[in-house]
Amino acid sequence: MTHAPIPGYHYDDPARPASPVSTGELEQLAAATLFTDADAAALKVAGEVLADQVEQILDVWYGFVGSHGHLLAYFSTPEGTPIGEYLGAVRRRFGQWITDTCTRPYDARWLAQQEEIALRHTAERKNATDGARSVPHVPLRYLIAFIHPITATMRPFLAAKGHPEAEVEAMHQAWFKAVTLQVALWSRPYANAAW
Amino acid sequence: MTHAPIPGYHYDDPARPASPVSTGELEQLAAATLFTDADAAALKVAGEVLADQVEQILDVWYGFVGSHGHLLAYFSTPEGTPIGEYLGAVRRRFGQWITDTCTRPYDARWLAQQEEIALRHTAERKNATDGARSVPHVPLRYLIAFIHPITATMRPFLAAKGHPEAEVEAMHQAWFKAVTLQVALWSRPYANAAW
Ligand code: HEM
Ligand code: HEM
Numbered sequence: 001m002t003h004a005p006i007p008g009y010h011y012d013d014p015a016r017p018a019s020p021v022s023t024g025e026l027e028q029l030a031a032a033t034l035f036t037d038a039d040a041a042a043l044k045v046a047g048e049v050l051a052d053q054v055e056q057i058l059d060v061w062y063g064f065v066g067s068h069g070h071l072l073a074y075f076s077t078p079e080g081t082p083i084g085e086y087l088g089a090v091r092r093r094f095g096q097w098i099t100d101t102c103t104r105p106y107d108a109r110w111l112a113q114q115e116e117i118a119l120r121h122t123a124e125r126k127n128a129t130d131g132a133r134s135v136p137h138v139p140l141r142y143l144i145a146f147i148h149p150i151t152a153t154m155r156p157f158l159a160a161k162g163h164p165e166a167e168v169e170a171m172h173q174a175w176f177k178a179v180t181l182q183v184a185l186w187s188r189p190y191a192n193a194a195w
Numbered sequence: 196m197t198h199a200p201i202p203g204y205h206y207d208d209p210a211r212p213a214s215p216v217s218t219g220e221l222e223q224l225a226a227a228t229l230f231t232d233a234d235a236a237a238l239k240v241a242g243e244v245l246a247d248q249v250e251q252i253l254d255v256w257y258g259f260v261g262s263h264g265h266l267l268a269y270f271s272t273p274e275g276t277p278i279g280e281y282l283g284a285v286r287r288r289f290g291q292w293i294t295d296t297c298t299r300p301y302d303a304r305w306l307a308q309q310e311e312i313a314l315r316h317t318a319e320r321k322n323a324t325d326g327a328r329s330v331p332h333v334p335l336r337y338l339i340a341f342i343h344p345i346t347a348t349m350r351p352f353l354a355a356k357g358h359p360e361a362e363v364e365a366m367h368q369a370w371f372k373a374v375t376l377q378v379a380l381w382s383r384p385y386a387n388a389a390w
Contacts, residue, residue: 028265032340034347070223122389140386144379145227147342148372152229177343184339191335191385194317 006092008129011100011113019111021185026111033181039174040106046171047102049161054095060153062091074138086132101178111185118186140190147183151176201287203324206295206308214306216380221306228376234369235301241366242297244356249290255348257286269333281327296373306380313381335385342378346371 010016050057065071066082075090076082097117104110119125121138154175159168188195205211245252260266261277270285271277292312299305314320316333349370354363383390 029336029340031263032266032337033343068226071227137389140382140390141224141379142227144339144342144382145224145375147339148228148375152368152371173347176347180340180343184336187335187339187382187385190382190389194332194385195335 006096007089009093009096010116011096011104011109016109016112016116018108019115021111021115021188023108023111026106026185029184030106030177030181033177033184035174035177035181038170039177042167042170042174043102043178045163045167046158046175047099049158049163049171050098050102053157053160054098057098057154057157058091058095061094061150062087064149064153071142074135074142076135077133078135083132083134086127086130086134089130089132101175101182114182114185115188117182118189121186122189124189140187143183143186147176147179150179201291202284204288204291205311206291206299206304211304211307211311213303214310216306216310216383218303218306221301221380224379225301225372225376228372228379230369230372230376233365234372237362237365237369238297238373240358240362241353241370242294244353244358244366245293245297248352248355249293252293252349252352253286253290256289256345257282259344259348266337269330269337271330272328273330278327278329281322281325281329284325284327296370296377301376309377309380310383312377313384316381317384319384335382338378338381342371342374345374 065075069080072082073080075087100110100113104113116125120129121143123137126137127134151172155168155172158171158175163171260270264275267277268275270282295305295308299308311320315324316338318332321332322329346367350363350367353366353370358366
């Protein structure tokens with residue numbers, strides 16, 4: 001399948017700078033979330049299960065953000081007006097992230113992408129990709145808080161293709177670990193030396 | 196029931212300084228984890244379910260930390276020798292934290308306790324309570340990573356008293372939210388202005 005390129009998405013750009021996080025640090029962090037090869041395998045299946053449901057998942061997540069003024073604020077102007085173009089541009093990359101989380105190997109290139117996503121939530125790089133006139137950063141506490149909704153809301157989508165309950169549960173646990181692992185990586189530029 | 200006081204545990208000390216986090220900020224953060232009154236009610240039941248299982252839960256968690264050198268390091272001397280007294284002293288407060296998470300109202304006093312637990316993981320206050328000669332801080336990334344194991348390992352204990360599956364699931368989701376919420380709060384001194 002060929003897709004139109006997604007503006008601002010440069011996963012496969014060989015010129016992308018390496019993450020300051022080493023693959024050794026990633027391994028130790030993954031162990032702390034209990035992530036194993038079995039989870040990587042379960043995510044592969046999840047990638048197939050979710051492939052044609054991405055837009056519906058994004059509808060749920062955008063509905064959640066859109067219904068909370070204090071969250072929608074991060075996609076809005078400093079005066080509080082939601083920026084439709086910004087919401088739309090991020091949405092495409094967010095959809096691709098679901099696929100990447102399930103299908104990409106968690107290697108040095110994946111780490112480089114995690115660092116980029118991290119920085120795009122911070123004052124260093126938020127708004128730059130889309131030229132958005134929005135508030136300067138997403139507070140770290142909300143990134144961590146979202147581990148719950150981004151995990152919990154995924155279960156019905158993982159169950160939607162009729163897989164046996166045990167397999168759905170394995171996919172869901174793998175997804176939970178993958179989200180936790182990524183938010184832990186994204187906290188790096190917020191905590192610097194204490195990361 | 197009367198218990199011997201736990202060294203270093205000062206939840207009910209009226210002289211304790213207030214958290215820099217307001218109850219308004221807590222409400223917004225809790226909303227981001229989807230935490231509601233129904234979760235508070237489910238945690239009350241969980242508190243009863245878990246009351247006589249705390250030591251077994253701690254056995255699982257300490258077993259997990261103890262079996263990973265890169266995690267046990269934070270309970271060890273800078274040279275890498277685990278400090279038994281330190282592990283034991285923290286264990287008692289960790290057990291009390293399970294109870295507090297289920298039974299305490301999430302009010303200003305609870306916020307003050309969260310700030311104290313946060314600081315005890317950072318260079319500002321780690322080791323001070325127990326006079327331990329250990330490494331200076333717990334890296335933020337591991338605090339976040341532990342959201343998964345601290346959530347996932349809890350399920351069998353919540354199911355151990357024969358509650359209907361739907362009620363076990365409600366308790367487990369409430370626990371997941373409560374852990375996520377607290378780690379989000381504990382990230383405050385790590386991120387400072389970007390929190
Ligand atoms: C588990 C938590 C979260 C996940 C998985 C997540 C995921 C993502 C992804 C995949 C992107 C696109 C990155 C790219 O450009 O390729 C993104 C960007 C963005 N996210 Fe998050 N996010 C999370 C938490 C939050 C929260 C809590 C907010 C605030 C309500 C937020 C607001 C934003 C904004 C405003 C952007 C655009 C940043 C820019 O200007 O480039 N995110 N997020
Ligand atoms: C969800 C994640 C975590 C939870 C729920 C948690 C919970 C707690 C609690 C309740 C205490 C006792 C606080 C008190 O003194 O009253 C504590 C202290 C401590 N924790 Fe954590 N913790 C988490 C992550 C970690 C990680 C990843 C490590 C490192 C492997 C760690 C190492 C420690 C240490 C060394 C102390 C003692 C700090 C001191 O010197 O006072 N914790 N933790």
